[in-house]
Amino acid sequence: MFKNILVHIPTERLARPAVDGSISFAMSTGARLDATAIGYESTNVPFVAEGGAAVAAIFEVERERAQERAEAAIRVFETEARNADISYTTRAATAIPAEARAILCAGARLHDLTVMTQPDADHDSYDNVMPREVLFQAGGPVLFFPYTFRGAFSAKRIGICWDGSRLAARALHDAMPLLQNADALTVISITSSEWTLPESSTDYLLRYLAQSGLPARVASFPSARSEIQPAILSIAADESLDLLVMGGYGHSRLQETLLGGVTRDMLQAMTVPVLMSH
Numbered sequence: 001m002f003k004n005i006l007v008h009i010p011t012e013r014l015a016r017p018a019v020d021g022s023i024s025f026a027m028s029t030g031a032r033l034d035a036t037a038i039g040y041e042s043t044n045v046p047f048v049a050e051g052g053a054a055v056a057a058i059f060e061v062e063r064e065r066a067q068e069r070a071e072a073a074i075r076v077f078e079t080e081a082r083n084a085d086i087s088y089t090t091r092a093a094t095a096i097p098a099e100a101r102a103i104l105c106a107g108a109r110l111h112d113l114t115v116m117t118q119p120d121a122d123h124d125s126y127d128n129v130m131p132r133e134v135l136f137q138a139g140g141p142v143l144f145f146p147y148t149f150r151g152a153f154s155a156k157r158i159g160i161c162w163d164g165s166r167l168a169a170r171a172l173h174d175a176m177p178l179l180q181n182a183d184a185l186t187v188i189s190i191t192s193s194e195w196t197l198p199e200s201s202t203d204y205l206l207r208y209l210a211q212s213g214l215p216a217r218v219a220s221f222p223s224a225r226s227e228i229q230p231a232i233l234s235i236a237a238d239e240s241l242d243l244l245v246m247g248g249y250g251h252s253r254l255q256e257t258l259l260g261g262v263t264r265d266m267l268q269a270m271t272v273p274v275l276m277s278h
Helices: 016-029 052-084 097-108 130-137 166-174 202-211 225-238 258-268
Strands: 004-008 032-040 088-095 113-117 142-145 157-162 184-191 217-222 243-247 274-277
Touching: 004 016, 004 097, 004 130, 016 032, 016 052, 016 113, 016 142, 032 052, 032 097, 052 088, 088 097, 097 130, 113 130, 130 142, 157 166, 157 202, 157 225, 166 243, 166 274, 184 202, 184 225, 202 217, 217 225, 225 243, 225 258, 243 258, 258 274
Parallel strands: 004 032, 004 113, 032 088, 113 142, 157 184, 157 243, 184 217, 243 274
Antiparallel strands: 142 274
């Protein structure tokens, strides 16, 4: 069960997707939310002829502005959290980008789940770098909400992206508290002409889920690498899915399975919330 959830509230992008998604999720699960907003301090300070005191003053102004951004983001969260009557804590901090990454990744390791907003390529911000870093460094599941997300989150219809790999299995087990409360499960699988172990097949997965009292149906598609991510989103639309569950694969394409190549694509374009585990 998810009892302690960390949510990152962006300071240079819209806070609403993370706020709406995390609060509605906490309301449905009874989890406590720890909200963190970090204002990014610039490390690029122009040359100042007056010397060290002037440079220190510039740094202080930059820090104050970063703190104002963090506090403004937290206020958006607090307003909604108070109205929702949930258990929560807040933290508004400032840091240079490298320190901000370390702070959030370390915090994520001591939470059951971390909530992030999908990167938005149309906005140049370190808020777009943080989600990928947390996914690969948190050591636990990360729930991504699309940057277009608004309203309440309900995971009643869930799609499980399955290729039999370790990371797909990790995501499956991490998502089990949600799967157990879902109304419908769809296993999304790639059909391939290559031989695979029977133990990695969807038949074995269906058997495993059934033994846990979780019946599921299968939706499959051919294994053309360039079409995997669009096919997954197409199935999500056809099945009216509320959530996708999938492994979050690393950077080395030599170590990726067929589903591995979609991690980056899914972070770039997602239409429903996605729970990823690395």
